[in-house]
Amino acid sequence: MKSEELSTVQWKAVLDLLSRHGVHNICFTGGEALLRSDLLEIIDYASQLKIKIIKEESARLAEQVSAPKLYLLSNGKLVDDTVLDMCKRNNVQLSVSMPGLRTFSELTGGGDVDKILRVFEKARERGLSTVVGITVTKKNLFELYETISAAFLAGATQLLLNRFLEGGRGRRYAQELALSRDDLIIMLDVAEQALHDAGRYGSVGTELPLCLFNPDKYKRLEISTGCSAAKDFFVIGPSGKVRVCNHSPIELAHYAEIGTLKMNPYWMKFAQSDYLPAMCNGCKDVGRCAGGCREAAHIVGGAIDAPDALLV
Ligand code: SF4
Structure with missing residues (x-):
């Protein structure tokens, strides 16, 4: 049974809790986070928080207080002037998904790629830095260079690349969409070339x-191989349950019991x-x-220590 989503008041309580714990990077994502009618109110609230961070300065520990750095990941469908103005007001880094050009409509169930390019243009007009998010599959690999270039020309400033992972609904389409090892190298090489030609930088999001x-x-494409889940980041899902990362289907403690995670064998x-x-x-x-994405290996291989699908 699907658990009930947190209310606006409860999300604000989550943010208060995170700020007390010194969390200074907060990313709003989904599904599609903008489907919540109160999302802008919640982000406005987050931008007012004050986070204490202890830093080493000149061999001494010093306390700094600052607002959290905020991020919003979206499929772009609901990004309008109001959302862009909110991002500008709160210094939110906006990432918009644009998986292809000619393949965009097919891969997004009827979406219009021109609308996404217009989002990047409008963000640039406001002086907002934006990230183009591209999940690479067998279907859109052939136009990866053109897709990255079009996003940069429209105004995107960085690239976030991901390989297709067999999680959730994606499992049904794994045969059609999952990259082979050779495809993966093509993906990395094409992205590096596109970044070089555009004078930009990017990263691969999934280990x-x-x-x-x-x-x-790879000089312009940062490729992560170590996993930061439960070390440098974690996820709080719609009903307030903590997960080790965005790929993980395993719900652990409720956010109010976050202190119990260090006793949770899965978390540890x-x-x-x-x-x-x-x-x-x-x-x-x-x-x-x-060894690759451990939660993707879990979903495909049945255990978190299963080999990465690309190594099977
Ligand atoms: S053998 Fe395992 S740990 Fe070593 S590089 Fe390959 S995936 Fe990484």
């Missing part, structure tokens, strides 16, 4: 196994990186590689 690519080849597997596949035993790179 890749380090043994699949040569990291020295991620916090202590206790999840490497057997194939990684003895690898010299285990200190900087999580």
Whole structure:
């Protein structure tokens, strides 16, 4: 049974809690976060928070107080002038998904790519920095260079690239959409070239196994191989339950019991990186590689220490 979503008041309580814990990067995502009619009110609230951070300065610990850095991830359908003005007002970094040009309508169930390009243009007119989010599949790989270039020409300032993962509804389309190892290298090479040609930078959002690519080849594309779930970030879902990351279907403690997570065995597997596949035993790179996305491996292989789908 689907749990009830948190109310506006409860989301504000979540934000208060996070601020007391010193969380200084907050990302609003979904599904589609803008489907909540109170989202702008919640983000306005978040922007007023004051976060205490202890930093080392000149060999001494110093306390700093600042507003959190805010991020909004959207499919762009509901991004209008009001949303863009809110982003500008609150210094929110907006990421908009644009998985293709000719394939956009098919991949988004009838969406209009010109609307997304117009979002980037309007954001640029306001002096807002934006990120184009591209989930790469077998279907849109052929036009990846053109897609990245079109987004940059319209005004996007950075690239966030992801490979298609077999989570949720995506499982049904895995055969049609999942990249092969060769496709993955094409994806990385094309993105690096497009970033080089545009003079921009980008990153790959979902961890890749380090043994699949040569990291020295990529100067403008940052490719993560270590997993930050339950270490540097976590997710609070619509009903207030904590998950280790956005790919994880496993709901752990309610946000009000966040202090119990250090006793939760599932959380601790991620916090202590206790999840490497057997194939990684003895690898010299285990200190900087999580063997790919552990939650994607969990969904496909049935366990968090299953091999990454690209290595099977
Ligand atoms: S830790 Fe595993 S996935 Fe990562 S480079 Fe080594 S063998 Fe490959």
